[in-house]
Amino acid sequence: MKIEKKNVLNRLKRAEGQLRGIQKMIEDEQECIDIVTQLTAVRSSINRTMGLVITNQITQALEDPSLNIEEQEKKLQQALELIIKK
Template sequence: MRTEKKDILNRLKRAEGQLRGIQKMIEDEQECIDIVTQLTAVRSSINRTLGLVIGNKINQVMENPVDNPEEQEAKIQQVLDMIVKK
């Protein structure tokens, strides 16, 4: 889990850097298509990071089931809700 956490944090820091770069592009009045290209790259990066976070949650629920079936079902539903909101 430590490596996964580090990977997720690195991805978020990279996205943060990309967003700062986009802010500078806007300040420098660069071409709209270039800005949109970079925004699309950030969105893709965030979506992949979201997938990692949700995947970790799924693994956590499956690897550590609870004895109470209703509680386990609630945890599974929580994961499904996270996916649907994506």
């Protein structure tokens, strides 16, 4: 998960920067619509990041030959539960 880990961390750092920007917008009393637009962008970014993490879990469960069928099914079920929670 080295590449995926780097990608996920970069996305989280970007979202963190966006959140700091939103905090500044609120402190500067920016327009509500502009703040909501930025919040929507952060939410979308986080949702995509969650998708990457869940996809990684599914891929690992399917590609790991050391796991038996029951372990694979357990990991897939966990991933599905994360998707449903979302």
